[in-house]
Amino acid sequence: MSESEPPRRKTLSLKSGVAAPGGPPPLERMVKPAGRTVFTPHAAPPPPPPPPPAVGDWKCKPCGTRFDPPADLADEDSVRCPSCNARLGLASDFRADPPNVDKLRARHLKKA
Numbered sequence: 001m002s003e004s005e006p007p008r009r010k011t012l013s014l015k016s017g018v019a020a021p022g023g024p025p026p027l028e029r030m031v032k033p034a035g036r037t038v039f040t041p042h043a044a045p046p047p048p049p050p051p052p053p054a055v056g057d058w059k060c061k062p063c064g065t066r067f068d069p070p071a072d073l074a075d076e077d078s079v080r081c082p083s084c085n086a087r088l089g090l091a092s093d094f095r096a097d098p099p100n101v102d103k104l105r106a107r108h109l110k111k112a
């Protein structure tokens, strides 16, 4: 024995797992090759989804949340902030034209 081969790892054959016709593709084919993680130094986190468009013609004075007074409230019902639940005034005062902003704890945002 003059030379001995180093022990080899058995290489897995990718062709051994051919799916049956009509069957789902083998999952191993979709796995990324391990051991080579490409690291980009300037990799940025995925951008956050764009914020939903600001809705509401009113702005809660205590917390600043924009909202619309619910349309199904009776005139004598109080409008509450959907965020901080503060009582912001009567629905009738919200619906008045112009709104009775002096009685409300909300600011009316006029659309441009």
Ligand SMILES: [Zn+2]
Pocket: 060, 061, 062, 063, 064, 065, 081, 082, 083, 084, 085, 086
């Ligand atoms: Zn609020």
